[in-house]
Amino acid sequence: MSKVEQALKAANETRALRIGSGILNEVAGLFKEQFAGRKAVMVADVTTYRVAGERVEKELRNANIELLPSFIFTDSDLYAEYSYVDRLVESLKVHDAIPVAVGSGTINDLTKLASHLVGRRYMCVATAASMDGYTAFGASITANGAKQTFSCPAPQAVLADIEIIKKAPKPMTASGYADLFAKVTAGADWILADWMGVEDIDEKAWSIVQDGLHDALSNPEGAVAGDEKAVSQLIEGLMLGGFAMQWSKSSRPASGAEHQFSHLWNMEHHLNQGEHVSHGFQVSIGMLAVTAFYEQVLNTPLEKLDVEACCAAWPEPEIADKVALDMFVGTDFPTIGLQETKAKYVTREQLAIQLRQLKEYWPEIRERLSKQLIPYKEVKQSLRQVGAPVEPEQIGITRKRLRETFVRAQFIRRRFTVLDLAVRTGYMDQWLDGLFGKGKIWEITD
Incomplete structure (x- = not known):
């Protein structure tokens, strides 16, 4: 079958x-x-x-x-x-x-x-x-x-x-290829959520979307050139992603932090030179950014995480609510941050349980994530071959705005992703500095 x-x-x-x-x-x-x-x-x-x-x-x-x-x-x-x-x-x-x-x-x-x-x-x-x-x-x-x-x-x-x-049109195929590639980082986010006891992996949905994913992504040049086998693999992979969402009645199997980038830019009515940017092209940059962010995560010795310090720094609900409300002042979605972060807020006691789990099992978690993820340089090469954007400026996003998106995107969905890991461990700024600091991938010079 x-x-x-x-x-x-x-x-x-x-x-x-x-x-x-x-x-x-x-x-x-x-x-x-x-x-x-x-x-x-x-x-x-x-x-x-x-x-x-x-x-x-x-x-x-x-x-x-x-x-x-x-x-x-x-x-x-x-x-x-x-x-x-x-x-x-x-x-x-x-x-x-x-x-x-x-x-x-x-x-x-x-x-x-x-x-x-x-x-x-x-x-x-x-x-x-x-x-x-x-x-x-x-x-x-x-x-x-x-x-x-x-x-x-x-x-x-x-x-x-x-x-x-x-x-x-070739940009449409490139867009679909990027959307399919996003299942890699979406899967990593689900692995994190599962290990930290936030959301169990549904094995049926996981199998539908992840089995054969690498084969479907194996020929980016063929896909954009109209090679029948490559296009067939691509459309089949995209259909399977949809079936996984249909099975689970959720977009979790196919959508993680990279999609939150896209959703946020849509909500902010982002245009590139007056034109809408396709979903897949937004996800291309989001997925590449999240892949690079994961490499920062995997290079961090979280087995040495100071759980007590993380819990002491964790905001009380009233403070967290104020931060969420302040995040989107002046937008036409002022309360979404409050609505979504309230839904995933945990007490300090609950946070301690999650972080101790992370700390204890980090070597195993890191190994599972490493097997799931594809290195940033390889992802970038595949996206470039298919004709998808590989730099934020290509879709009209400045490096400064890309950095801000890491922070803002975490507020617009209750789904647990690597962005929530960064917030809960207190590593957000350090990991972002590893991407946007002097001499890094997206050094901000202005």
């Missing part, structure tokens, strides 16, 4: 996934298999309609599936923002057709949430290997200025035609 077949067996929302070359002509058969007797309505944007949507319409009509007029987003700056969900919901309310999302991240997330809000399942036709959300539980949508994950089921069926996907 293949990895995809095993993941499908574990999935409780997606019932069918087809990946292959030249299989767009199977879209009608897949629709009939999953939604027998139902009407269809295609959802796309101007580009994805041209790339695959017209063909999908033709295939559905030729199979005598009743097809309603397609819903085409014509906005040039379309992104996963809640107002677009509202527009799609209003359209879906006037009929009972099954949405067929033709596109990648934005179209899939908008359709996923809108379909859920009208009480309907949907189908997705993937057009790029650009992210891992196709088969994931939940939709990542910006609402009230903050990037949020809304609970909603994954598509009932997904079709990925490699002939279409391999012709996607």
Whole structure:
């Protein structure tokens, strides 16, 4: 049984996934298999309609599936923002057709949430290997200025035609490659959370996303060049990441501190020369930064950690709350820091238990992390080969802002990551100095 077949067996929302070359002509058969007797309505944007949507319409009509007029987003700056969900919901309310999302991240997330809000399942036709959300539980949508994950089921069926996907713009493939690579650091964060008794590793979800991950990342040049095998491995790896999230009803298997960097920059409405930066390109820098940060962690003798000193320096709840509120003054998300850090705050007694566990088992933890992580120089080389950004300036992030992001990102999610380890051990500044100090990777000179 293949990895995809095993993941499908574990999935409780997606019932069918087809990946292959030249299989767009199977879209009608897949629709009939999953939604027998139902009407269809295609959802796309101007580009994805041209790339695959017209063909999908033709295939559905030729199979005598009743097809309603397609819903085409014509906005040039379309992104996963809640107002677009509202527009799609209003359209879906006037009929009972099954949405067929033709596109990648934005179209899939908008359709996923809108379909859920009208009480309907949907189908997705993937057009790029650009992210891992196709088969994931939940939709990542910006609402009230903050990037949020809304609970909603994954598509009932997904079709990925490699002939279409391999012709996607190279930056989209590079974006997906970076998003897949992020499963390495996300896994490291989960290892930490597990060892410190914060969140146990779900072995099924871990296996789905981590087994075969290195193989899927092994040919960055082939992926961006459109090599069929490399693109197939990439899209399969991304789909498996989604299945792991679907299985666990959480993004934990595929998302760690590196994604918090991306979410924060989205919340801050970051633009590079007036343009939105793709999720994968943000994650590329976040993941590279977290990888370098982990190398600082692994070079620290935490078996000698002064637990008592850490606990003495740990703030009382009132002080911690004030720091969290002060962190985002003047933003359009002023209370998120308080909300999220309150959810993961521990007492000094609880902190002592966690840190003693860390101290006692640090040699074993360090060994497990070392096996999970890929060296910074190798990560950077692979990202460069695929065409993903490897310096913060490439996405309009200054080195000063990157350093600040390490601190600020820890406040926006309750999920335990290496950033929380840095805060709880009191090593944040020292480890950041190891990255941004004189002569270091991202020396700040101004």
